[in-house]
Amino acid sequence: MRPHAGPAEAEVVTVAGVGSLVSEASARESFDFSNFRVGEVRGWRRSFCQSNWVNVASGGVSLESNEVAALAMVPAADYVSHVALLDVAPSELPGFYEREAGYRILWVSFSVKGQDGSVIEEGQALMCAACDDDAEADRLWAPDGEMARRCEDQSYVREWMSRALRPMWPAPQADMPLRPCDCAGTAQSVEARLSPPISLEELPRRLVPGLPLYPAPGYLRDCAQAHEAAGLLQHLLDSTCLSDRRTTLTDYLAANPGLDEYIRVRVPSS
Template sequence: MAVYSVLDDASALASLPGDVDGYISICGYGSLLSEKSARSTFPNLINFRTARLTGFRRLFSFVGAFFFTHGIANLKTQEIAALSVEPYEDETFITTVFDIKKTEIPAFIQREREYRFLAVVPESLDGKPFTNPAVICASYTDEEFFKFKCCEGKETYFQHYGEYNVHKIWRDDVLPCRVYLRHCVLAAKSLGDEVYNNFLDHAFIADRKTTIRQYFETIGTGIMEEEPPESLKTRYGG
């Protein structure tokens, strides 16, 4: 069973106790499996480590504007999705955990504004629960996002997507962005075979049925042979 509490605002995040005074812990389960990528977003992070989280599953169900502005979204094939997580009793996956200064919380919230923030308690890979909770970015619905978090309204918000005719953020009919998926897989692989196989078998496309390993065996062929564009080689290089 997923055990978590909802963090409504910056003060709720800031109130979380940390392993280091003045810091909070963040879970990374996709691009943030890579410490190099995490440092491109959080250059002053400390204590990067791996952990296990029970009661959640990873889904490629979030359509992020970042992929469009950087030219790596493919609207024709609908390969436009990034990862999120949602509570799900029968799943366990390996995550990274790292600590950021509490002064970075407002910037973190702005970067991840489409997500619901939850406080969770991971455990070490040998099964010992963490002393303090960590923040994880979880799935919303469009209705919840525009009701509780998006003050500017739908019309203004979707201007981020320009001419791409995207009118829904959280979807169950999209496929992983190829460059992003490749990066996530390489990042998992860099952490060892256990993390790599856990990602392949415990991350799902938006249908909630097809694992990434199964996806690579069917319509996701060739993704690992593709290079990211020059502008993203560091951030999405694995």
């Protein structure tokens, strides 16, 4: 695992937002920050590769087709990904770690460019990356693990991990079908087959065996609208891959026009 090291005695720590953290409003639900801007990280790209129980509890998923995935960053040589950058006081970092339970959080280099393409800022940022497997996630987020030690509320982390869908980090599945189900349909038909929010007691424990992992439609819509507000929607679609680490969101949505329509429908912000 890459060493977890970063700026010592920093007045603020920069966090790289790649999924829901691209939404300023969503980020402020967990911690305070300043200086929201867009930057770049090299050698990483987004992938819908984490099965996420929070998506299931919140609704907007299809359990029958494993459409429950959230985003994480995965290694991609020489790839440049645009991310949100947020400056966080060290006292606020426990809220960030608690929000991102289950991920491998590491330091990456970032840059910010001016309108002429020149680099106007460089530094190190904390970013959520995919774990290699569930064993790594369990080790990092155990009570004495590297990630959990950075949280003030260990009880929350233990509860979060105990509710995790398994496998939380399934291995990429080759020859992944472009359509997760038989319904291409319209935005309305996509919404009709999605699950409503459910209680924690009703949460499933496992993915459907043998099926690939697909993006959770409700979470995908939230991410798309957050990236649109940040001017990053087309980048999200063209650069993000599915859990196979190859198929782009652009190709996935082209094969699922109803889902493409669904994620572009504006929903009121809370």
